[in-house]
Amino acid sequence: xxxxxxxxxxxxxxxxxxxxxxxxxxxxxxxxxxxxxxxxxxxxxxxxxxxxxxxxxxxxxxxxxxxxxxxxxxxxxxxxxxxxxxxxxxxxxxxxxxxxxxxxxxxxxxxxxxxxxxxxxxxxxxxxxxxxxxxxxxxxxxxxxxxxxxxxxxxxxxxxxxxxxxxxxxxxxxxxxxxxxxxxxxxxxxxxxxxxxxxxxxxxxxxxxxxxxxxxxxxxxxxxxxxxxxxxxxxxxxxxxxxxxxxxxxxxxxxxxxxxxxxxxxxxxxxxxxxxxxxxxxxxxxxxxxxxxxxxxxxxxxxxxxxxxxxxxxxxxxxxxxxxxxxxxxxxxxxxxxxxxxxxxxxxxxxxxxxxxxxxxxxxxxxxxxxxxxxxxxxxxxxxxxxxxxxxxxxxxxxxxxxxxxxxxxxxxxxxxxxxxxxxxxxxxxxxxxxxxxxxxxxxxxxxxxxxxxxxxxxxxxxxxxxxxxxxxxxxxxxxxxxxxxxxxxxxxxxxxxxxxxxxxxxxxxxxxxxxxxxxxxxxxxxxxxxxxxxxxxxxxxxxxxxxxxxxxxxxxxxxxxxxxxxxxxxxxxxxxxxxxxxxxxxxxxxxxxxxxxxxxxxxxxxxxxxxxxxxxxxxxxxxxxxxxxxxxxxxxxxxxxxxxxxxxxxxxxxxxxxxxxxxxxxxxxxxxxxxxxxxxxxxxxxxxxxxxxxxxxxxxxxxxxxxxxxxxxxxxxxxxxxxxxxxxxxxxxxxxxxxxxxxxxxxxxxxxxxxxxxxxxxxxxxxxxxxxxxxxxxxxxxxxxxxxxxxxxxxxxxxxxxxxxxxxxxxxxx
Numbered sequence: 001x002x003x004x005x006x007x008x009x010x011x012x013x014x015x016x017x018x019x020x021x022x023x024x025x026x027x028x029x030x031x032x033x034x035x036x037x038x039x040x041x042x043x044x045x046x047x048x049x050x051x052x053x054x055x056x057x058x059x060x061x062x063x064x065x066x067x068x069x070x071x072x073x074x075x076x077x078x079x080x081x082x083x084x085x086x087x088x089x090x091x092x093x094x095x096x097x098x099x100x101x102x103x104x105x106x107x108x109x110x111x112x113x114x115x116x117x118x119x120x121x122x123x124x125x126x127x128x129x130x131x132x133x134x135x136x137x138x139x140x141x142x143x144x145x146x147x148x149x150x151x152x153x154x155x156x157x158x159x160x161x162x163x164x165x166x167x168x169x170x171x172x173x174x175x176x177x178x179x180x181x182x183x184x185x186x187x188x189x190x191x192x193x194x195x196x197x198x199x200x201x202x203x204x205x206x207x208x209x210x211x212x213x214x215x216x217x218x219x220x221x222x223x224x225x226x227x228x229x230x231x232x233x234x235x236x237x238x239x240x241x242x243x244x245x246x247x248x249x250x251x252x253x254x255x256x257x258x259x260x261x262x263x264x265x266x267x268x269x270x271x272x273x274x275x276x277x278x279x280x281x282x283x284x285x286x287x288x289x290x291x292x293x294x295x296x297x298x299x300x301x302x303x304x305x306x307x308x309x310x311x312x313x314x315x316x317x318x319x320x321x322x323x324x325x326x327x328x329x330x331x332x333x334x335x336x337x338x339x340x341x342x343x344x345x346x347x348x349x350x351x352x353x354x355x356x357x358x359x360x361x362x363x364x365x366x367x368x369x370x371x372x373x374x375x376x377x378x379x380x381x382x383x384x385x386x387x388x389x390x391x392x393x394x395x396x397x398x399x400x401x402x403x404x405x406x407x408x409x410x411x412x413x414x415x416x417x418x419x420x421x422x423x424x425x426x427x428x429x430x431x432x433x434x435x436x437x438x439x440x441x442x443x444x445x446x447x448x449x450x451x452x453x454x455x456x457x458x459x460x461x462x463x464x465x466x467x468x469x470x471x472x473x474x475x476x477x478x479x480x481x482x483x484x485x486x487x488x489x490x491x492x493x494x495x496x497x498x499x500x501x502x503x504x505x506x507x508x509x510x511x512x513x514x515x516x517x518x519x520x521x522x523x524x525x526x527x528x529x530x531x532x533x534x535x536x537x538x539x540x541x542x543x544x545x546x547x548x549x550x551x552x553x554x555x556x557x558x559x560x561x562x563x564x565x566x567x568x569x570x571x572x573x574x575x576x577x578x579x580x581x582x583x584x585x586x587x588x589x590x591x592x593x594x595x596x597x598x599x600x601x602x603x604x605x606x607x608x609x610x611x612x613x614x615x616x617x618x619x620x621x622x623x624x625x626x627x628x629x630x631x632x633x634x635x636x637x638x639x640x641x642x643x644x645x646x647x648x649x650x651x652x653x654x655x656x657x658x659x660x661x662x663x664x665x666x667x668x669x670x671x672x673x674x675x676x677x678x679x680x681x682x683x684x685x686x687x688x689x690x691x692x693x694x695x696x697x698x699x700x701x702x703x704x705x706x707x708x709x710x711x712x713x714x715x716x717x718x719x720x721x722x723x724x725x726x727x728x729x730x731x732x733x734x735x736x737x738x739x740x741x742x743x744x745x746x747x748x749x750x751x752x753x754x755x756x757x758x759x760x761x762x763x764x765x766x767x768x769x770x771x772x773x774x775x776x777x778x779x780x781x782x783x784x785x786x787x788x789x790x791x792x793x794x795x796x797x798x799x800x801x802x803x804x805x806x807x808x809x810x811x812x813x814x815x
Contacts, residue, residue: 001066001226002058003048007040017048019057019276020255020299021306022071043067050289055319056219057254057276061486064225064424071229071257080106081113081139081183083147083172087309088191089342091150094159094206097193099170100148105139107183113137113176117151121168121193122158130154130168137174153193159206160192160311162247163516163545165268167192167311192265192311196343198360201472203344203399205270209577211468211543212270212401212475213514214248215241217256218484222497223422227256234263240499241481242267243507245514250349250477253278253320255303264312271312272477274349275300275332277319285324292325297332304336314343317363322348326356333358350403355396361474363401367392373405373476374463378671381462382711385523385536385615388470388580399474405463406478408456409673409686410502411448412491412738419498428489432738439724439741447689448735453504454705455672455687457494464514468541469522469580488678489738512613517542519553519604519613520580526708528619529772530594536586538570538604541579548575552607553583557590560599560701566590569607594619597776599701599709618701618709620772633785637661639805644798647755652785655805657746657761659718663806668717668734668746668761670710677737685719685744689733695789696731696747696758699780709773716763716774719744726804727794747781751795758785759805 003017008030016023031037045067053059086101105111115137119130130153137147151170158166167190174185194206203210217237221227228234234256241249249264250272264271275296279286286292300318307313316336318329329347337345337358344360352366365373370392374381381387393400414433420426436442460478467476482493494504512518523536538553556567570584590600603614633652636643647653657665672686690697692704706714719734722743730745746761764778784790796804 001043001045001068003044003046004069005042005044009038017295018299018302019051019055021302022258027075041069043069049291049295050284051276051295052279052284054278054283055253055276056251056278059219059486061218062484063219063221063227066226070226078104079183079185080104081111081174081176082185083115083174083187085305086170086172086187086189087340088170088189089340090193090195092195094153094193094195095157096150096152097170097191098148099151099172100146101172101187102144103137103139103147103174104144106142107178108141109178110141111139111176111178111183113139113174115147115149116173116175117149117170118173119151119153119168119170122166123164126158126164126166128154128156128158128166128168130157157193160194160265160268161205161545162268162270165192165266165311167265189309190262190265191309194311196270196314198344198399201393201397201399201474203361203474208545209543210270210475211473211541211579212248212477213246213464214250214270214272214401214475215246215478215481216250216252216404218252218480218486219254220482220485220497222420222424222426222485225423227260229257229259231259231263234260235267237499238263238267238269240495241269243511244481244494245507245511245516246481247516248272248475248477250274250315252349255307258307261307261310261312265310269312270314271310272315272317272349273303273307273313274317274319275303277322279319279324280321281323286322287325287328293328296328297335300332300336301339304340308340308342315346315361316343317346317349319348321350323351326353330356330358344399355398359398361399361401362396363403363477365403367400368395370395372400372402372473374459374466375407375674381459381466382670382708383527384525385462385465385469385521387462387466389466389473390470393470393472399472401474402467402476404479405467405476406456406460406480407490407492407675408459408671409452409675409677409737410456410483410491410493411445411452411686411735412489413449413496413502414445416496416498419496419500426485428485432489432741435738435741439743441741441743444689444733447733448686449502450504451689451705452672452686452735453494453502454703456492457504458707459671460494461513465518465520467579468513468518469520469539471578471580473579488676490676490679492675516544517548517606517609517611519606519611521586521602521604521613521615523602523615523617526615526617527773528591528617529622530591530619531622532591532619534586534588534591534602534617536602538583538586540575540581540583540606542575542577542581543579544577547577548606548609550574551609554605554607555586556601556603557588558601558603560601565593565600591619594621597621597699597701599703599707616707618707618773620776622772633782639802639807644752644801647757647798648753650754651756652790653752653755653757654781654785655757655759656763656765657718657720657759657805659763661808662718662720663808664721664723664804665718665761665808666721666744668714668719670706670714673737677739682737683740684737686735686737688714688746689735691731694731695787696749696781696784698789699783700777712771713762713773713777714746717746718761719746720748720759720761720804722748722804726796726800729794749790749792749794750801751792752798752801756785756790756792757796757801758790
């Protein structure tokens with residue numbers, strides 16, 4: 001990286017500057033046979049083509065702008081008669097391939113050669129041998145000339161896809177006789193027999209619909225600071241992605257090395273590859289420098305010509321979020337499309353813009369301002385499972401792929417510092433760890449990672465299911481399944497930067513909602529009362545190899561203890577390929593059996609298939625009665641001398657914090673920080689950690705982290721910031737973002753004098769008739785406060801309480 005210059009025996013042999021393909025030099029004229037030859041290589045890693053330092057191919061944000069050479073360095077001797085640049089183009093119908101290449105004759109004589117073509121392929125016990133075919137090739141003396149032949153694959157050839165990544169090895173054996181001297185050359189080329197096309201708004205592999213379940217790879221390799229050049233590392237990376245149900249990787253503004261394509265070919269991963277371009281109006285638009293008009297088209301063509309045979313190479317984009325000269329982007333795309341029709345092409349990944357004639361698909365976060373990812377519909381994404389992106393999809397006549405879905409921030413796990421044993425040092429994690437230590441909060445780390453991680457996981461799941469409910473959507477690209485260490489620290493992954501689990505979910509459970517076949521539920525709410533009926537639509541996303549035969553959907557409604565409240569079977573017809581396929585309606589009166597507010601599970605399973613999915617719902621009991629003890633406690637939002645006196649006399653007090661009234665408070669929020677709290681500056685929190693076993697929550701069903709019944713509660717809450725010197729053992733701890741570490745809570749208790757105090761920053765005062773979760777939380781807290789279990793473990797002095805609940809000073813008005 002970036003530019004290499006080669007001298008052989010003191011003579012300049014050439015200069016290369018690709019960031020995407022190997023640097024190759026013809027040194028024939030410089031090498032002295034039978035002597036010691038001196039090779040000198042200079043590598044210049046300066047930005048010699050004015051690309052900027054934002055593309056993943058050339059950035060300090062992830063890999064590093066390293067200097068040197070990685071991968072193989074070798075000297076190759078070629079024959080006087082040889083066949084090179086062999087490319088295989090599957091014909092329509094996939095019964096034959098068109099073989100193109102270049103024949104070289106450096107013998108000094110004209111030659112007539114016989115070329116034998118043969119191909120064999122398959123995997124496991126499934127093998128296939130294509131028939132052997134002979135062709136003639138005439139080459140004039142000292143020439144290099146193209147050839148093209150149609151090669152039949154014979155009967156029932158094996159196709160390549162994610163389920164059956166069958167690969168063939170094509171062998172071309174050339175033989176010729178020049179003045180009695182026999183010459184032979186053998187060239188081998190691996191390829192896969194597949195088509196990757198669009199049919200209207202649908203993406204298709206080998207003529208059937210496909211849905212891309214993808215994530216990004218932004219050249220994140222913390223141990224080396226550069227991408228691996230061995231297939232084993234890529235097998236591991238792609239294998240992990242497959243374990244989590246993914247079939248697609250987008251290489252954000254970079255092109256991986258040959259080893260990545262080889263591994264993806266063998267594992268059946270669909271790759272989107274991009275040129276080293278991230279050029280926007282805020283950094284450096286396309287066309288801002290003269291070099292863009294020569295280097296960028298050349299780089300795109302080098303990528304296509306070098307990696308075009310790989311069946312895993314399914315989509316090419318010029319780069320990420322490109323703006324500027326769209327005429328140049330159109331020309332680049334049209335030129336590579338004319339060179340190679342084996343994949344789909346698009347001008348840029350992201351931006352809401354008109355479709356260009358060269359666009360085969362449209363990858364964006366909005367389409368004519370209609371959102372195509374859940375962050376544009378956070379309320380609907382969270383209160384129900386009804387969201388889909390049909391409106392956005394309908395506004396394009398080409399396949400739409402949802403861009404960079406997710407970006408839900410998870411608290412950085414600073415215990416990962418020890419994993420950085422190679423080239424890169426995690427200075428960001430070190431700073432965060434030091435700040436936690438200074439504030440006495442390192443012991444909270446595991447709670448922070450788990451609580452924020454489980455919240456983010458739920459939101460990723462809802463994003464994925466919303467996409468799978470959308471007919472004709474082409475797929476999604478997560479940002480990200482794993483962490484992004486750059487851009488001011490964006491720990492948004494279910495996995496860490498090393499593709500290791502954070503312990504949030506097992507891969508098999510992730511595949512229940514992210515896989516080739518996923519059962520889906522359209523329910524209008526997640527929160528119910530025991531007077532409600534449950535009515536939901538059942539649908540499915542099915543992107544296997546064939547339609548499923550008529551079957552039965554088995555459904556159950558169960559309690560947390562596994563007791564079945566209701567169950568049934570819904571018969572289906574044949575299930576075709578596609579997304580959001582309706583299968584029937586689920587109607588149940590199970591909720592009327594609930595005698596105590598509870599978290600229930602609605603589960604679906606396709607009989608005998610192993611395909612299953614489940615969703616939590618919350619059912620609250622309506623009693624119309626005040627909780628026991630409601631008349632025995634003092635409820636207030638004002639700290640004054642009277643309240644301090646009541647506490648000194650031993651009263652029990654529920655203090656309800658109101659928004660904007662106290663000095664040491666911050667707004668509450670259910671949804672976590674987007675991407676990074678530094679990159680997009682915010683002091684918003686990242687979820688909660690709940691002491692679910694605390695008796696104050698005995699009548700309020702909850703996990704140790706925020707699930708969707710907390711949506712209304714957290715969005716209508718304030719968090720109390722507790723200073724470092726005060727005792728801090730909250731019932732609900734609000735997880736700060738890492739850039740604003742502080743002790744936050746919206747539910748905490750203290751002894752004050754002879755009295756007992758419960759401070760609640762959640763709005764459990766207003767609209768309780770329409771907010772069953774808030775009403776239930778109030779009942780649970782009041783019942784606890786009226787019981788013998790109300791025994792706070794820590795105490796505050798009156799003066800400390802006055803400082804904690806200090807009123808906010810109102811700014812003076814105009815005089």
